[in-house]
Amino acid sequence: MFCVQCEQSQRDGCSAAVGNCGKTAAVSDLQDVLLRVMLGVSVFAHRAAGRGVSDEAIDAFTPFAWFTTLTNVNFDEDRFVSWIAEAVAMRDRARAIAEANGADLSDLPEPATWTPGAMKAEILASAPMAALNRYMDRDGPTIVGLRNLVLYGLKGCAAYYEHARVLSRSDSAIMAELHAIAAFLATDPTDAEALLGQSLKVGDLNLKCMEMLDAANTERYGHPEITHARISPKAGKALVVSGHDLGDLEEILKQTEGKGINVYTHGEMLPALAYPGLKKYPHLAGHFGGAWYEQQREFATFPGAIVMTSNCLIDPTLKGYQDRLFTRGPVGWTGVSHLPTRDFSAAIDCALALPGYGEDAPEETIPIGFARNTVMSVAGTLLDMIGKGEVKHLFLIGGCDGARRGRTYFHDLAVATPKDSLILTLGCGKFRFNREDLGDINGIPRVLDVGQCNDAYSAIQIAVAVAGALNVGVNDLPLTLAVSWFEQKAVAVLLTLLHLGITNIYLGPTLPQFLTAEALAVLVEKFSIRPAGRVEDDLKLMLGKAA
Incomplete structure (x- = not known):
């Protein structure tokens, strides 16, 4: 077992009998095998796409299979054994489709031909072939870390796509892009610049997945309202x-x-x-x-x-x-x-x-529903407040939360923000402070709950709209992003922000373990990513940016 995909992983990766998330070494190995076979599925699906052909069954199974391997999703060994068998069958199906449509099937990478076995014992014995650190000695930690950045970002994309798919939304063009990036990973690439380029493509892909999910939710249930x-x-x-x-x-x-x-x-x-x-x-x-x-x-x-x-x-x-x-x-x-x-x-x-609750508890409420439609319906008021100096700074504080002690940073930052600032929040990171009474500005609550982690799409649309109305770039807004990362969905959202050219993102409570110091240095240099530090020091820098 080697797993370093989430923030609760040990510094050098979880490698014991049970990971910090609770999954066994066997589950971890089975997940690696499933992903390796799924890369092979995408190799053939990508080559078929080059001939203008896609397949609904393959495009339905792919995001689901990827989703099962995210942190805190599935811990059932037997189900992974059955999914691996299904993945091998899907790979055969994808190969047959590609071949029938005249695709070039030469120079196939290993995941397209590798067979892990059928029985659980056979699959587990073959798991070292699928280990994410398999080529650590050959390629070094920076390349392996960058490959994992692309891989984990794709996992997040797949999860958002799957959320939309089960609401009867699909897009063969989006899936073609996912297959193309996965096929690239199947070659075990070693070019750092190419890997960074692919990571930004993942960010672009994830924006499309979040947009599709947003449409799926709002068209079926209406736009969130206060x-x-x-x-x-x-x-x-x-x-x-x-x-x-x-x-x-x-x-x-x-x-x-x-x-x-x-x-x-x-x-x-x-x-x-x-x-x-x-x-x-x-x-x-x-x-x-x-x-x-x-x-x-x-x-x-x-x-x-x-x-x-x-x-x-x-x-x-x-x-x-x-x-x-x-x-x-x-x-x-x-x-x-x-x-x-x-x-x-x-x-x-x-x-x-079961007994249920015996009586009503005293009523307590919190305000929610500040997605893009709600916020943009009062855009004129918001812009006027910014113009008058009544709102001097915007913060986006949220993301995926976890139990690590340093995560109090996001609560402490929210509480310390000036009274003339507004906080957009999303994901489960908001539970750190969404019951705090941080007041309002002219009747608008200072904490605006945008929604789920995928509603980063709403937050992005709000920022783009405000920047457009003020005739400035998003990076020129009095806006600070403090992102709590935990697992692969947050990696996908981060890559989307980088794809959009958004800089000076504060990321914490720790930086991703799967990236080496060298790889992180590249991201810091290109995008000015800032590790979360002391709230007092960071807040001065955040507000200084707006000066």
Whole structure:
């Protein structure tokens, strides 16, 4: 096992029997094998695309398979064995399509021909061929780190694409780009400049994936609107939905209508409470808990059923709630009930059998729903406030959170920001400070919740629109980005920001372990990425930029 894909990884990579996320060495190795075979799938899909041909089945399986390998998604060895078999079959299918359409199948890289075996023992024995540090001695840590930057960015792209795909959105051109970058990785490239160039292509690709997901969400559920979301429970049976999949939440709301079950969001599902098409359900009762890494403590006290729709799962057996936890889509834990379709009757029956909340708690709310449509509807007011000096600085503070001690940086930064500044926030990083009363400016809350991590798209559109109205570049705005990175979705968003030429991003609480000092130096030189430091020192620099 060698894994260094997320911020909670050990400095030299997780290499013990169990990683810091809870996955076993076997799961880690199986994930590596699956990805290696999927690179081979993309080799043939890319060559078929060169002949103007794509395949719906391949383009549906690819983002799903990549998604299963993200941090805190799936920990079930047997499911990975079955997915590897499916990936090999998909590779054969892609080869046949490419060959039938006259594609050049010469000079194939190893992932296009390598066979890992069929039985679990065979696959695990072959796993060293797929290890991400396999060529460390040959190519050095900088090249391996840059390859992983592209790989992890592609994982984030695949996850956002999959979120849109399950809402019936797809785009063969986007998938062709993903296959092209994956086919490049399949050659185990050693050119640092080429790898940096591909990483920016990943950023461009991720922007398209986030745009497609934004359209999928807003066309189905309407644009988020300012909502005072309840964060205290109501009396009644209870079911909590965590993750990111709004389609699963919608189906749960439909299937629980009239059954006396209050449905709660958790983690990155909080923004769902601002969508008109979802909040129309009266039994969507509010939000439960905070960020994903607190789920073991929180779910242990929740008196109802729990549905995990996407990444963020932590070992439920340590706190004993595995019998009332249900997983969906790419998510899984050995021994935990998995729902293969959007039939949630098992979770609903579980919720009905549990006590739920005995009484209403005192009502508490937080304001959400400040996505791009909401903010741009008051753009004139915002620009006027900037022009008058009533708003002197804009901060974007958010991203993927985690349990590491240094993450208090983002709370402390938010609290320390001047009273004449506004804070845009998104992702689960907002739970560090979204219950703090930081006041308002002329009735506009200083903390504006833009949405999920993928709603970085909304934040980008807001920044671009404000810059355009002021006739300046985004980097000339009184704007500071403080990004909390944790896993591969955050890597994809970071690459999108770099693709757009946005500089002076504060990144923390630590810089990615998979990048060497030399590789980081390149990013710092090209994009002025700044490691998060002392809040007091960083804030002076941030505000000095606007002077």
